Amino acid sequence: MANVLVVAESAEGKLRKTTHSAVTFARQAAQALGGAFSILVIGHNVAGAAEEARALGADKVLVADDASLKDYLAERYAPTVAEVGKGYAVVVGTASAYGKDLLARVAGRLGSGYAADISELLVEGGTLKYKRPMFAGNAFGIMSVSTPVQVVSVRQSAFAAAEPSGGSSDVAPVAVVAPGAAASRIEMVSFDQVKSERPELTEAKVVVAGGRALKERFNEILDPLADTLTAALGASRAACDAGYAPSDLQVGQTGKVVAPPLYFAIGISGAIQHLAGMKNSKVIVAVNKDGDAPIFQVADYGLVADLFQVVPELVKQLKAAKAG
Ligand SMILES: Cc1cc2nc3c(=O)[nH]c(=O)nc-3n(C[C@H](O)[C@H](O)[C@H](O)COP(=O)(O)OP(=O)(O)OC[C@H]3O[C@@H](n4cnc5c(N)ncnc54)[C@H](O)[C@@H]3O)c2cc1C
Structure with missing residues (x-):
């Protein structure tokens, strides 16, 4: 058999x-x-x-x-x-x-x-x-x-x-x-586990991912949104390569493949290599100041705006909605 x-x-x-x-x-x-x-x-x-x-x-x-x-x-x-x-x-x-x-x-x-x-x-x-x-x-x-x-x-x-x-x-x-x-010929020297209070990226129901645009303010801007939504953080490869986010957050062809019910792409252009890791997400929300950014071709909800203004505002509104 x-x-x-x-x-x-x-x-x-x-x-x-x-x-x-x-x-x-x-x-x-x-x-x-x-x-x-x-x-x-x-x-x-x-x-x-x-x-x-x-x-x-x-x-x-x-x-x-x-x-x-x-x-x-x-x-x-x-x-x-x-x-x-x-x-x-x-x-x-x-x-x-x-x-x-x-x-x-x-x-x-x-x-x-x-x-x-x-x-x-x-x-x-x-x-x-x-x-x-x-x-x-x-x-x-x-x-x-x-x-x-x-x-x-x-x-x-x-x-x-x-x-x-x-x-x-x-x-x-x-x-x-x-x-x-x-x-x-091989031995385990150490295993340094990254401890996080957040859900595991590949298992999270909500992923808040950021791109190169966030620069050194990656965590300052995205952490409050991820906290409010109990989300995992993700990142584009450009954000990881620049050192704005750790490489274990990378989503895409050479990173992790995710398909959560809700995916936020904040300041991410939407290169095919990034889309390969997230385009099967159920609902995709994109924030980008360039209305022609390819991420809008896969987004269910798109906001053409400056992320540094709208993400803190979004957090404020979500908190108010939760409290109310
Ligand atoms: C073999 C190979 C494998 C790769 N694998 C991966 C992978 O696994 N994952 C991955 O992500 N990439 C991967 N890449 C890289 C990929 O091609 C892109 O370079 C990368 O995804 C770009 O990241 P980004 O969108 O953060 O940066 P950028 O392309 O620089 O885009 C930044 C975006 O932010 C927007 N922006 C700027 N300022 C603001 C603002 N104030 N408010 C709102 N929006 C703003 C811009 O309009 C732009 O669209 C790979 C490339 C190769 C060649």
Whole structure:
């Protein structure tokens, strides 16, 4: 029977939301193949994450828990994932930084074809085909994979997070495969996590993103708006490259891909590389002093105005509306 393996992503013993998008794909693919799906939870002290995974409707939850997997390194994780993956028709994860890093190596170890960062699963006569955005989202390619195991990563913004199914999957431990020579040439020196009170950029319901126009006043102008809307902050690459915003806020082709219900583009021109990361947002609000800026072609609401005047005014109005 053709089954699907989801490679879960966890942090600090908890399942990351990225996993739920891969599970949505796995449910679709398993149904198309007439099989079932399993979830592999890998790391150290991941019992909590495995418990969460049990509620997602998998046939079983496989757990690879070992001290050698305490710090995530693709070279240490990939041998175990590939070994477990051998028994499946499809190995899937989400195209987060973790998934992109790990799954390419897993595909290499399995000698498998890799459909990366797909936005849709198409099923034709029981065969899986994958739709993936190309050229910064200006074209779509449809691909199929002909190797016995197909490795897939899904775009998080294109696959809604799977809800718990109400069931409780069986749990089985799996053996950890000793890493090869590559792992001895790399070590984790430190992991400096950015702590923020704000929602995670890729999971936020509202994103307030700013561009180069904000200059050194990026946070002074955008923080109050983001606070009022309980939004995540985002930025254009130009704003990040200039040092006005940290690079983990970058949205776009070479940054994060987001599709929140509400996206504010403040002082962002709307270059195709930026649009590639946000144009699937449900409602887009743009503020730009240039009425011809390309961002207005994708905006649902556009304001041709000086952001330094209108954003503080918008915050004032929102606060007044909340208070009233
Ligand atoms: C290979 C490649 C990958 C890339 N990847 C990305 C990516 O992932 N993400 C990304 O964002 N970019 C990416 N870029 C860069 C992209 O091409 C643009 O250069 C960038 O998005 C521009 O950022 P910006 O809109 O902030 O700046 P600008 O293009 O300089 O636009 C600033 C805008 O602010 C407006 N403005 C100025 N002052 C005010 C004011 N007072 N009030 C209101 N509006 C004002 C201007 O009218 C202008 O439209 C990539 C480029 C390449 C070549």
